[in-house]
Amino acid sequence: MAADTPAPNEALKQQIMDRLKLVNDPELHRDLVTLNRVKHVAICEGYVKVTIELSTATGPMNERIEQSVQSVLRDLPGVGEVKVAFSTGGEGASTGAKSEGNRGATNSGATGSASGEASSERALPGVKHIIAVGAGKGGVGKSTVSVNLAVGLARAGAKVGLLDGDIYGPSLPTMLGLDGMDAETMGPQTIKPFEVSGIKAMTLGKLVEADKPLIWRGPMAHSAFRQLAMQTAWGELDYLIIDLPPGTGDVPLTMSQLLPLTGAVVVCTPQKVAQDDARRAVKMFESLSIPVLGVVENMSYFIGDDGKEYDLFGRGGAEVMAKELGVEFLGMVPINTMLRKNSDSGNPTANFENDAQLGEQLTVVVDHVRERVEALATGDAVVPTISIS
Ligand code: ADP
Secondary structure, three states: OOOOOOOOHHHHHHHHHHHHOOOEOOOOOOEOOOOOOEEEEEEEOOEEEEEEEOOOOOOHHHHHHHHHHHHHHOOOOOOOOEEEEEEOOOOOOOOOOOOOOOOOOOOOOOOOOOOOOHHHHOOOOOEEEEEEEEEOOOOOOHHHHHHHHHHHHHHOOOOEEEEEOOOOOOOHHHHOOOOOOOOEEEEOOEEEOEEEOOEEEEEHHHOOOOOOOOOOOHHHHHHHHHHHHHOEOOOOEEEEEEEOOOOOOHHHHHHHHHOOOOEEEEEEOOOHHHHHHHHHHHHHHHHOOOOEEEEEEEEEEEEOOOOOEEOOOOOOHHHHHHHHHOOOEEEEEEEOHHHHHHHHOOOOHHHHHOOHHHHHHHHHHHHHHHHHHHHHOOOOOOOOOOOOO
């Protein structure tokens, strides 16, 4: 189609850029031009190709942006056909998303992307089992269990990764002793995981300023989690443990849509009020069709210097709850000062080596999780769908 009044390309390009200022990034609520997302505008006899840089090559957000770009440019004089392409970084890296629509990436990894970054879109093909660790509320020891589960599995000979999905309050920098280390990239889109205590680990806590409050709205939480999970170079793993944020918010939903989970572990303290929250966590995983591997009771009891066991919170409460819900009980971890100290000093290996009783209690949990995974592995890992009732 010929343009009515062909404008010189530079003038038209300026008009196009002005129109693109009307298109906001749905997550950041700022326009694409201000965010420096418009990487290239090519114009040829009314045919306009706009290349936009986003963190992923395909997906619902890309589709929304593409529609908005189409609608702001459609009636601009001199513009005939508009094509929107997405690059995921790097000069001219174009994925060729077509205007007819490029359906969102799925866990199968078939994204249709032609860019060299396409592998970052696959749902972690080198990872055999992905296990989420969740809790109904904060402070019950979810990160502690995640770290020790990961380290315990690695000590049993498995290749293990640990993803700090608790993007609102990442604990892994402290618990794994990452404080003196810097995150390294392996290319424009790939982060090298930290290798400590026999595991690979990644946490947002090492990618943002430590004392900055991490306030993520829904879509931003989605994006932050997605990038952490997909852009870390995990390589071949037997297990990827994901330490989720407490509660039942956006991240579990994102995770369940993004990754084929083998199952979830729910951490709970024994008190009745904690059980109520844990029940909600169990129900959440079930509603996301993520198999619940079982419940871990943390802070079950306290062993004093006199060797006596003190039942502070109602030992066994989480076990009863697990039975009531028909899910497995994976073990008890008592309140242990060494465990807290080793967490604070970033030395989880010491939990297994310097305190025989603690090491044994943690190993019971690790072995139970392994058995549950093996039992489930006779079928295939579940790609969850959200059931709406
Ligand atoms: P969450 O991830 O559920 O918020 P954390 O794992 O961060 O909880 O644990 C909160 C605090 O409690 C940490 O300081 C941790 O070291 C401590 N803690 C957790 N479990 C135990 C335990 N069994 N014995 C002693 N301290 C514990």
